[in-house]
Amino acid sequence: MLVHARALLRNTTAEGVTGFIDYDFHNTQQLLQEAGNILNVTEPIAVMFMGSLGHVGDYHQMRFIVAGMMDAVPSGSYLVLWDSTNTTEGFNEAQQGYNDTGAVPYVLRTPDQLRGCFEGLELIEPGLVSISQWRPGPLAGDTILTVDGYGAVARKP
Template sequence: MKDTSDQPPAPEIDTSVPHSARIWNYWMGGKDNFQADRDAGDAVAEAYPDIVLMAKESRQFLIRVVSFLAGEVGINQFLDVGTGLPTMQNTHEVAQRIAPDSRIVYVDNDPLVLAHARALLADTTPDGVTAYVDADYHNPDVILADARNVLNFNRPVAVMFMGVLGYVSDFEEMRSIVSRLIDPFPSGSYLVLWDGTDTGPAVVEGGEKLAEAGGVPYHLRSPEQLAQCFEGLEMVEPGLVPITTWRAESDDVTHIDAYGAVARKP
């Protein structure tokens, strides 16, 4: 595992080009964004207003999922792939609040995310471990080699892809990434995945506006395609559903074009 405290400063960041992590931060109400990000975010939101709700509800989904895994299931190891900019209630904060000895490995290869991770992704308990792998999820072997320094591969691990796989243009490559990152872990490990879906014309138009504004293209997929990522695993109830409805505390929820699920490795 890299000792990020001794790493050189992150490369200079071009604030004139829309950046996916900063756009998402803008939608979530954060302050780590610039005018180009806000312009791109507004262009998407004009076509698909629910994108702001999706951003905020995705964090609520993360909180419910990690609380379930750390609490009911007893998982205390998490591999969070495609971290994005730290905001509130990050994976390690939720997990270590419930299981103080939780070990979390965040993965991203973005210099902006790296800079924030160094400053903000710190342990919240004396017994916990929070670490960062500077790697691209297109290279699962690199991620796994580094993660071995923190995670015990003989014990269950929750592998998380939280709204990031749409940046993989090829569907089969996306499935391969998921498979290669869950395969090394033992029975009792879990896959957590959510992504935007092509389940409405407005969200599709929003995706087109993102690309037109200079953002990295996001490839929306169908719920049926996302379900293929869970083949061979045991789906946790209620299965693959809109993220707003996954173990929601209330039935009064808005269905949005983002589906997610949690599944156990038998």
């Protein structure tokens, strides 16, 4: 998969550069150093954690990773984060079944725990909500269901 991603995402055009880096987000300094080869990290950027922080078992370590990334980026940068939550019993049971298979465990967190990742940042409306609520509005005839994943977008002041 890494070889395929690198082949697809290595591109330089007049509009900019696209690339793929394969680093563990536990080592934020090394990750940011490598990203600096592609991004201008002196200008605001978006840091995105999209359904991946559940693989960090310890809550405080998860917060440390997010804070480390946001501390390293300039004012005006954004944090975009969503992760699966323990908001329904059925999903909790399904996740436990997955974890019991021996796969890399995934920790479901409460929405309040995810909210902690945005400490010191300015949440953008609608704030931390079920990710199905992050639409500009329902399409005609749509029913928007709440899903067991919460997320938000926030700006670093």
